[in-house]
Amino acid sequence: MDRNLTAWPASSLLGRLQPAVRAGLLELGFEREFPRNHTMVEHGGHNDRTLLLLRGAAKIVVSSEDGRVVLLGMVRDGDLAGEMTAIDPQESSANVVTCVRTTARVIDSRALKDFLRRQPEAHFAVTRMIIERLREANRRRVDYGLAALCKLARVMVELTGKFGADVDGRYEIVGCLTQAELGSLAGMATRTVEEQLGELQKRDIIELSYRKIVVNDLERLRKVAKLPAEIPR
């Protein structure tokens, strides 16, 4: 099947490109499959490669100096991971670790850089994605001052929007995030995450099962997060 013709998530990089530019990007590098929980790009490495995810999902993590894991974000099919080395050649600043079995195109960062030079539309789209990550990071930083339940709910709304698979009006979030990782994203202690997830479960807003979080009621989650109700499309 020609994946260039199939739908990519609208919020992903591939979903934002015109078909011709997308086809050009999909020609770069070579395709590889990675098992679950595999480090695709290593922190501090000069491996100079960028990954274009075709199927699957991965988390972007770094380690704190005492070895605790810090989650910076997630990527899914249609997204680039490790693209910063193409724009700003420095050693990779984070690990990219697969959440599920993942297929990706492995692209040499210099080849990507050349491509971006030739294709301003793609360059613009990649820069926009970086801006979004930056705006989100800034927003979360400001949210650190909020009550624990509210800020955890905000992070979950964000993850649902990007990674929640809609199953009959409920949303399944890929089950690879530990409570410590959720805590590092929201800026709270692991113990607090555990308590607040329990609280959300008690209110029947979410459901926790093995390696999976299901959001039963996104509207109420948004209310707990003190976010405005979503305008129905």
Place this chain on the structure above:
Amino acid sequence: MRGARGDPGEDGVAWPQESFLGRLRSSEREELLALAGHATYEPQSHLILEGDEGGFVTFVYSGQVKVVVQADGGDEHLLGIRAKGSLLGELSYTDGNRRSASVVAVTQVRAASVSWEKFDGYLRSHPQLAMEVARVIATRLRASDESHREIRSHAVPARVAKLLFSLTDDFDERFAQWGAVIHLSQAELAQLVHAAEVTVNRVLGEFRRRQIVRTTYRKIVIPCVICLDRLATALSADPKDDRKDIVGCGGTQPHGSA
């Protein structure tokens, strides 16, 4: 101060090498700044207002600015400090969205603004510089990721010491041989290290007793940057030791020559 290259700006000090303007060739910089309208901003005045539609990018010629956003409930939250040579307003320019933060003058600031239209034209005639704009944005994201990692890595004293040291490096107002002044309130410092204000007050109190800092209204005075660096390095090396043995010279030691 870090190395600088090329011709100095109008204040006679060279452009910081890592800043947007510092990375341009002098001919490129002259051409760009010839397109700009120059202005002077008094402390507390806005260069960019959160929520506005944009329409221009701004370059800092001299002085210090802070980047702030409104938190829930209307309080101001400090995201960062920028200084000479910085490009401001690059996010709205690139994605066309409204301004996501305000930029406010901390000291008196000289700055130059270029309309999006003129900046477009300039980048079209210097395509390699479009990559420089993207680089500025990538650098900000890296810094944001790094500060996120810091929160989990270090206790508040180490974070405060490291941040103060990094601010003296880029944004200082120097005095004597090794002294520096940082224009931040303790509340703002707390926001930058993501800690409660009371905790930061306590840490600064401890640093003050050890002659590492002096605090006055909206200002943190570093009598000796060398001693601050020594403390920051030691605190980062061992999170469990508060290194009470390190006491600042209070600006009295020459520490060799520069």
